[in-house]
Each structure stands twice: as C-alpha cells, then as structure tokens.
Amino acid sequence: xxxxxxxxxxxAIVSQLIHCKRLVFxxxxxxxxxxxxxxxxxxxxxxLHEQMxxxxxRLTAYQMAIERYVTSQDCVVDVGTGTGILAxxxxxxxxxxLYALDxxxxxxxxxxxxxxxxxIDSVTFVESASHKFSPTEPIDVxxxxxxxxxxxxxxxxxxxxxxxxxxxxxxxRILPAKFEFxxxxxxxxxxxxxxxxxxxxxxxxxxxxxxxxxxxAYYFREVESADxxxxxxxxxPIFAFDLATLRSDDLPERFSARKRIVRHGxxxxxxxxxxxxxxxxxxxxxxxxxxxxxxxxxxxxxSENSYLVGESVDxxxxxxxxxxxxxxxxxxxxCTREKRDHNTAR
Numbered sequence: 001x002x003x004x005x006x007x008x009x010x011x012a013i014v015s016q017l018i019h020c021k022r023l024v025f026x027x028x029x030x031x032x033x034x035x036x037x038x039x040x041x042x043x044x045x046x047x048l049h050e051q052m053x054x055x056x057x058r059l060t061a062y063q064m065a066i067e068r069y070v071t072s073q074d075c076v077v078d079v080g081t082g083t084g085i086l087a088x089x090x091x092x093x094x095x096x097x098l099y100a101l102d103x104x105x106x107x108x109x110x111x112x113x114x115x116x117x118x119x120i121d122s123v124t125f126v127e128s129a130s131h132k133f134s135p136t137e138p139i140d141v142x143x144x145x146x147x148x149x150x151x152x153x154x155x156x157x158x159x160x161x162x163x164x165x166x167x168x169x170x171x172x173r174i175l176p177a178k179f180e181f182x183x184x185x186x187x188x189x190x191x192x193x194x195x196x197x198x199x200x201x202x203x204x205x206x207x208x209x210x211x212x213x214x215x216x217a218y219y220f221r222e223v224e225s226a227d228x229x230x231x232x233x234x235x236x237p238i239f240a241f242d243l244a245t246l247r248s249d250d251l252p253e254r255f256s257a258r259k260r261i262v263r264h265g266x267x268x269x270x271x272x273x274x275x276x277x278x279x280x281x282x283x284x285x286x287x288x289x290x291x292x293x294x295x296x297x298x299x300x301x302x303s304e305n306s307y308l309v310g311e312s313v314d315x316x317x318x319x320x321x322x323x324x325x326x327x328x329x330x331x332x333x334x335c336t337r338e339k340r341d342h343n344t345a346r
Contacts, residue, residue, distance in 0.1 A: 044106050049083050051294040057284050058145075058293055063089050065175050065278035066143065070095055074140035077101055079130055079163060084111030084123070086143050091122050097137070098122055103129045130159050138169035144176075149222065150298050150325040151181055151274040157251065158323070160243050177244045178277040180237035182287060183300070183330070185313060187265040192227035195268075195304055217326045222296040223271070228288040232267060232307060233259040235287070237275075238317075256316045258335060261307045270315065270330060272298035300330045311335070 052058065066086070070076055070093040078087040081100035090098055100123045102108050108127040115123050126133060142163060146156035160174065168174070198209045238255050273287035286295040307313070312335040320327030 044104050049107075052145075053083060053085060055294040057291045059085070059089075061276070061278060061282050061284050062086055062143075062145070062175070064282050066090050066093060068279075068282070069173055069175060070141055072096065075135065075137055076141045076143065077133070077135065077139050077163070077167070079142060079144040079159065080146055081111050081125075082107050084114050084125075086145065087111070087123050088115065088118065088120055090141075090143060091120050094122065095141075097124070097135075099124050099126055099133075099135065101126045101128060101130060101133055103127070130163050133163065133167065135167055138172070139163075139167045140169060140172050142168055142172070142174045144174065147179075147274065147276065147295070149295055150272055151179065152322045153325055155323055157243070157246065157248065161246065161248055164243065174243045176276050176278045178242050179240065180275040180277075181239045182235055182237050182271070182273050182275075183315060183317065184235050184271050184273075184287075185232045185259060185261075185267045185307075185315075185332070186228045186269060186271040186288065186299075187230045187232060188223070188227050188268040188299075189229045192223060193268055193304075194221070194301075196301070199304060215326075216329065219301045219330075220325060221299050221301060223299045224296055225288050225290060225292060228271060228297075230263050230265050231271075231288055232261050232263050232265050233313075234262055251322055252319065253322075254316070254318045256314065258312050258314050261309055261311045261313070264306075264308050266304055266306045267302060267313070267332070268299075268304060269302050270300040270332060272300060272325075298325065300328075302332050305334065 066089045070090050072094045074093075074095040075097040076090050076095045077099040078084075078090060079101050081087050081102045084100055087098060087100035100108075100111055102111070102125075105127050108125050112125050115121070115125075142160065144156070144160055146154045146159055148154035148156075164172075164174065196209075197207050200207060236257075236259075238257060239252055241250065271288060273285065275283060275285040275287065277283040284290065284293065286293055286297060288297075314333045314335050315330070316333075317328060317330045320329070
C-alpha cells in the first residue's frame with residue numbers, strides 16, 4: 001500500500017512537471033530559453049561527438065578545406081570546437097595564431113586533454129560564448145561546424161554573422177560558408193513508412209483521427225538516406241546563401257514553390273536536408289543518394305498521395321523561428337492532379 005501511494009504521488013508530480021514544460025513551450029521567450037538549455041546539453045553529449053568523429057565524409061571535407069585555405073600567416077578561430085578535432089587539423093598547418101572556442105567548460109577541458117594527448121601545444125583554448133569572444137587581432141579564417149539536422153537549428157547564422165562582423169578581417173574566409181537548403185517530396189521505402197493513424201489499416205481495422213490536438217513536432221521525424229526510395233521531383237534548393245555576405249534579414253520567413261513530378265510514385269512526406277560547400281570542389285550533402293553522414297534528414301510527414309509524371313504539387317512554408325523547426329508550418333497541395341481528376345469526371 002505504501003509503495004502504491006508513493007508511486008501515485010511521484011506520477012502526479014511528474015504529470016505537473018510535464019504540464020509546466022508545455023506551458024513553457026507555449027510562451028515564445030521561455031521556449032527559446034528552454035531550447036537553448038537543451039541545445040547546450042545536447043552539444044555536451046559524448047555520443048554525439050563520437051558520431052561526429054566517426055563521420056569520415058564530414059572530416060575529409062574539413063581536412064581538405066583546411067589544408068587548402070589555412071596558411072602559416074593566418075590567425076584562425078575554430079568556433080564551437082567540441083572535441084577540438086577541427087582545431088587540431090588547423091594546427092597541422094601551423095597558423096600564426098589558433099583559437100579553439102567553446103562555451104562549454106566540459107568540452108574545453110576535454111579538447112585541452114586531447115591536445116595534450118596528441119602533443120599539440122599551438123592551440124589557445126577559450127571557454128566563452130562566441131558573442132563574448134574578442135581576439136587581440138582580426139581573424140583571417142573562421143572554421144565552423146554549427147549545422148543542425150535542419151541546418152539552422154544550432155544557431156549557425158546568428159553565431160557566425162556576429163563573429164564575422166566583429167572579428168573577421170576584410171577578405172577573410174569562413175569554412176564552410178556556402179549552403180543550399182532543400183525541402184523535397186519523397187517516396188519512402190515500404191519499411192520506412194509510418195502513415196498517419198487514420199490512414200492505416202492494420203489487420204483490416206480502421207482508426208479515426210486522434211481526438212487530441214497535435215503539436216507541430218508531431219509532423220516531423222528523422223529518416224536516413226536509405227529510407228528514401230525515390231525523389232519525385234528534380235531537387236532545387238529553396239534557399240542558397242553565403243555566410244561571407246549574408247545579412248540576417250536575408251533569411252526567409254516563408255517560401256512557396258510549384259514542383260513538377262518527374263518520377264511517378266507516392267509522396268510520403270517532404271524531406272528536409274542541406275548541402276555544404278567549401279568551394280566548387282569540396283562539398284558534401286546530407287540528402288538522399290549522398291554518402292552517409294552523422295546528420296539524419298528530417299521528414300515532414302504528409303498524407304500519402306500518388307502522383308504521375310507531369311503533375312505538380314504546390315509547397316508553402318512559414319518558418320516562424322527559422323532556428324526551431326518545431327515552429328515551422330509546411331503545406332503541400334495537389335495542383336494539376338486536381339484539374340486532371342475534374343476533367344476526367346466531366
């Protein structure tokens with residue numbers, strides 16, 4: 001009896017905490033603060049860093065770019081150094097000055113220990129938020145890897161534009177600086193599909209729509225490149241930008257596009273991914289068909305619909321807070337298919 005009583009008390013407390021968290025997320029300012037705390041905790045997750053260290057696609061591209069663009073005359077900063085791996089790659093080029101910057105004391109201490117283990121003594125470690133970083137001289141090269149699953153969700157644009165405007169010398173370089181952002185209709189493999197509840201027929205049974213209001217987060221899930229069977233349209237970025245010239249007010253708040261179906265199939269959702277370019281030769285993608293990286297793709301779930309070649313779909317998105325994909329609202333509408341069906345009925 002005693003155990004049951006305390007179990008109910010604990011359940012009641014947890015229930016109230018969950019309710020409080022929902023209230024926090026209903027307030028924009030509190031939600032941003034909560035996400036900042038969660039992001040900081042996530043970036044101290046050792047398993048995440050193990051994934052990044054094991055990502056040969058990512059590290060090969062960074063190593064090639066650093067070897068090509070960092071010189072012994074440069075003053076360099078690695079923003080968000082984490083384990084220090086990118087700073088260590090830069091150290092091999094013996095730059096005149098090399099900073100490894102991170103807001104996490106835990107990660108700075110780890111990176112410093114890793115430097116000592118590898119006999120690297122040319123790195124100046126700085127435990128600081130990036131907006132407080134003030135080097136004694138202008139920076140020649142910013143090395144950064146602030147890309148989240150949805151590209152913008154680690155605050156890359158705000159962070160890098162701030163340090164660029166305050167610290168980077170005219171003509172200085174950002175590695176990487178160029179990005180393309182995609183939202184594309186895809187058909188998933190049969191094994192990867194998870195239809196909405198009301199669209200499923202398990203054992204021949206029907207299920208109604210969920211009776212509770214659904215959050216925007218409900219519509220997002222992570223998928224891997226191998227989960228995508230086919231891209232139904234020829235991919236075109238909805239937004240391309242260069243951090244060397246981007247202004248914060250250049251970022252889109254919404255976009256709309258009409259996409260023509262070039263491969264018949266079923267749309268199971270909209271795949272969200274990005275391409276990173278250091279230059280015309282050194283680049284990588286997190287999208288379908290690309291070599292696997294540690295970044296999964298996001299899938300914005302939609303109702304299942306079949307399309308034929310030559311038909312079109314209209315996609316509209318409102319981003320709310322671009323750095324938080326849970327605030328995004330994305331709609332996909334049948335376009336020429338509706339006209340074809342109408343004409344057939346006549």
